[in-house]
Amino acid sequence: MGGRERHFIEEAFDTGWVVPLGPNVDRFEKSLQEYLDTGHRVVALSSGTAAIHLALKQLGVGRGDEVVCQSFTFAASAFPITYQCATPVFVDSEPDTWNLSPALLERAITERKARTGRAPKAIIVVHLYGMPARMDAIVDIAARHRIPLVEDAAEALGSEYGGRKCGTMGEFGVLSFNGNKVITTSGGGALVCRTAEQALQTIFLATQARENRPYYHHETVGYNYRLSNISAGIGRGQMEILPRLVARRREIHALYRRLFASTRGIRVMENPGPGFDSNFWLTCITLSGDLPAGLSPESLRRHLEGAGIEARHLWKPLHLQPVFATAPAFTDGTSEGLFARGLCLPSGAGLTDDDITRVAHRVMEIVK
């Protein structure tokens, strides 16, 4: 916190807007739109997962369809595919962005088309840990096969690719304001839409699909996915400090990089080239070279825990998850390798330089 979150919540109470719509929702959406700086329309929802669900719903994903999804991500990227009774097709990452491999994406589309006679209905690309995916190649492949792209930017608010904000490059973009993300509304998300029609349809579906009649009349199945005006008040306050929060995440990453610069065996995940500008939601490291006996991400994590420092494993690839055991997957070992060697370090914008230095020194002691 740090902006005027409490002020906007109190305003909601004082004016009676304790409901899932109201001035805070409108203003929060507007400030997100301005921040993304495009002609896009932003609809605030109860979670990022709900946003992915409503994107797939509007792209017509249904029973029997296949949806390509990056395997190296949080399960919430793919769960909504199953809500729609469709099948995820998992695609591995490339080593430098850790995101969707264009080569494997091309192969997955071609092979699934040949096998099922139909193209996948959508592609979900993720900007993991804030790092933009290689969007020029991915947008090109999606366009060539005429498959709409859903951009999961849940971790990437503030990240840019080629000067464009993550979340604005696909048919739909997804944001999350869960407690652990770059900004929080305690829980919440948003769908970034290209057109006003998509935005209206998103609101319609998110508010129980009520038709415009004086009584309750429903012709389609709806959802209760709109963001509360109380939560949006927190979001409004957070938007006032968003640039500062992103700048701090980047500073923390730069500090870790400096501290680890001369440590053999530790690699810090970095922007892989010009055009990539991660928000560094989390600073991630991988253990490189031959790992000495007894050293693994899990042993490192446990040592840090003993010192009162919480580190976390990288996302376990979805093609390895028991819940998705039967889903087709196009893999080359990249995400499995990252999972076997990587760790997320404490990266919250509230941490001080001293905190980061203490974490880095502990990591170096253990690795050495």
Ligand SMILES: *Cc1c(COP(=O)(O)O)cnc(C)c1O
């Ligand atoms: C957090 C997250 C989501 C889901 O967002 P919620 O708001 O928690 O539902 C989806 N995808 C990724 C990559 C995430 O990190």
